[in-house]
Each structure stands twice: as C-alpha cells, then as structure tokens.
Amino acid sequence: MAEEGIGQLEADALKRKERLLALKRKREETSGGEEKSADGIKQEEEKILPKPKFRSYKPQDDELQENVLPEATPGDVEMEVKEQLESAKNRGIIEELDLTTLAPRKPDWDLKRDVAQKLAKLERRTQRAIAELIRDRLREGQSDLAEAVAMARPSQQDED
Structure with a gap:
C-alpha cells in the first residue's frame, strides 16, 4: 500500500513538471520565441534595473560618470524681482480691486x-x-x- 502511494506521488510530480515546462515554452513563444540562457536572463535583469542619477555625488568609476547630472544653476532672481516691482507700479490693477473682497472675514462668520x-x-x-x-x-x-x-x-x- 505504501508503495502505491509513493508511486502516485511520483506520477503527480512528473505531471506537474510537464505542465511547468509547457508553461515555460508557451511564455518563451509569446516573448519572441528565443530561448534564453542563464547569461541572457542576467542581461535582461540588468536592463530592467534603473540607472542611478547622481545630483551631488561625484562617482569615481568611469562607467558611472555618464549618470552624473549637471550642476543646477540658480535662476536670475534679480530680474524676477524687477518685473514684480514694475508690475506693482501699474496703478490700473490696484484701482480695479475692490477692498471689500480682500478684507478678511470675521472669525465667527461661519457660525x-x-x-x-x-x-x-x-x-x-x-x-x-x-x-x-x-x-x-x-x-x-x-x-x-x-x-x-x-x-x-x-x-x-x-x-x-
């Protein structure tokens, strides 16, 4: 009796292996039909990994030098301030504003x-x-x- 149970388990294991192999073959056919070796799988995983971006770190390795981002330059703040001051001098906008809409509401207005x-x-x-x-x-x-x-x-x- 014990031998029949073990024989059945081995048969089930073989069926599972065959199904797994069939699934692998089907997946390879849908992905392009090429059979991949262990090296091919490693290369595919390397392609999937994101490349690092170095903003403030300066890598010493030559391969990583290409991933270094250029240093950020600050914007021209002086020009922006001048533009804002010039727009503030324009009285037309100020005269059009209604001060009642700008006034803050009383704290209990919602109540x-x-x-x-x-x-x-x-x-x-x-x-x-x-x-x-x-x-x-x-x-x-x-x-x-x-x-x-x-x-x-x-x-x-x-x-x-």
Whole structure:
C-alpha cells in the first residue's frame, strides 16, 4: 500500500513538471520565441534595473560618470524681482480691486451663517409669543383697547 502511494506521488510530480515546462515554452513563444540562457536572463535583469542619477555625488568609476547630472544653476532672481516691482507700479490693477473682497472675514462668520435659519425661526416664535401676551392682557383687563395697543407700539418701534 505504501508503495502505491509513493508511486502516485511520483506520477503527480512528473505531471506537474510537464505542465511547468509547457508553461515555460508557451511564455518563451509569446516573448519572441528565443530561448534564453542563464547569461541572457542576467542581461535582461540588468536592463530592467534603473540607472542611478547622481545630483551631488561625484562617482569615481568611469562607467558611472555618464549618470552624473549637471550642476543646477540658480535662476536670475534679480530680474524676477524687477518685473514684480514694475508690475506693482501699474496703478490700473490696484484701482480695479475692490477692498471689500480682500478684507478678511470675521472669525465667527461661519457660525452666523449656520445659525441664521435658527434665528429666523426664533424671531417668528418671539413675535407669536408677544402677540399671545398682548391677547392675554386684553382678555384679563378687558379695558381700553387703545391703551393696550399704545403700550405695544413703543416696544415695536424700538426694535425697528
């Protein structure tokens, strides 16, 4: 029994090897049909590797000298500053600007924006409550209607 199991394992191993060889052949056919030796594979790997770029390092090896980048030269700052100063002298652009758009916003502008709808609701409720209080006073007193209205008007005029 043990020999049958070992024989089966060997047969499975041979089948796997054959499948791997078939896959390798198929891959070589799609890549160009050339069979590559071990040296050919090493050369291909060397081609894939990126070449180093030396910005500040000066290599001593002659083969690496070709990868040295030229020294960076700073730009002409004086010319740029002169151009900016000349453009600042142009008054037309400054006169066109609206200072209200450039002014910084108050620190709580977003809070006021978010609360505006809630404040509108509260204002309506406040007006209703004031009207209810006036009605209650009128019901209690049942006195002079003109006097009650006169009392309510000065408070409304102060709010405006």
